[in-house]
Amino acid sequence: MDCGERRSDNSADGLPATHSPVPDSAAAVFWRNRATGLFDRIPLPAAFCKADGTILRANPALAAEWGRLAGSLRGCSALELFHPEARDQLRSIAEAIRLHRRSRYPMAVRWTTAGGVERRGEVSVDLVDDTSIDEPNLLVIVHVVEEEPIGPSATVDDTEARILALTAGGATAAQIASAVGLTADGVNYHLKQLSRRWGVSGKAALVARAYVEGILAPDVWPPVPVHNPYRTVR
Structure with missing residues (x-):
């Protein structure tokens, strides 16, 4: 779906427009x-x-x-x-x-x-x-x-795999956001979703699970995702 060209003129920042003629203070x-x-x-x-x-x-x-x-x-x-x-x-x-x-x-x-x-x-x-x-x-x-299914059958998409790899390498949320084209809040949202999906708590547990599931390549530094032809790539 490509809907990026459509834009609303209601306001400059996308919030609902006000109808007061008085300029913003x-x-x-x-x-x-x-x-x-x-x-x-x-x-x-x-x-x-x-x-x-x-x-x-x-x-x-x-x-x-x-x-x-x-x-x-x-x-x-x-x-x-x-x-x-x-x-x-x-x-x-x-x-x-x-x-x-x-x-x-x-x-x-x-x-x-x-x-x-x-x-x-x-x-x-x-x-x-x-x-x-x-x-x-x-x-x-x-x-x-x-919620998404919990367990080994749960898959990750390309963005999630990159977030996991960067997390494993010690990158901050801001650094990951810059690398994958998201905001820091978006990165944290993905990490929370992965934690909920896999039933684990904390970045260390997420990284460990990613290695166990074969999402991250073993014996490679800095960490990188394993190529997976079934992973969703955007």
Whole structure:
């Protein structure tokens, strides 16, 4: 899916646009930047969207599900990423949005990660910035209710393998982020997902498991991933 060309003009930074004619003060800029930083650190996949589902801003946790950078999802349609289990839920949510009803609207969805793993969860849709007569913007948060399988059958994609190799070599999250094209939060999200998937705690255990599973090449320094023709390469 190539949706990087579509861009929203709602705001410069992808957050829901305000409708006040008064220019931003220094305090307003400070709090908007603070809110942006907090949004990017939410551990749950989340995005601000237009009423039609067009993504204005995605956080690293959401982008990591598809092995993407958060900025590359701007302009994509959330409906292209998630597949509702009941299409009639979309009609109910669309009607509620049209009427500017401020309440949470859950929707069961499925999607496929960058590693080819089928996932299931619940998307909650909250109205934000509904002071305009136009359609309001939405805050979409994904709650995963079915995790990836735990055990030796769990696979890793190319990005995860590189993160594991760099972790094994002692690189910091910032250094890994620079090497693989993610943010530090995105790297930490991948490490947390691997820890949850494999049922281990801590970087040392993750690295040990990676060697046991044959993901990292033995007797090689600095650590490198083993070539795996079945691994998802982006």
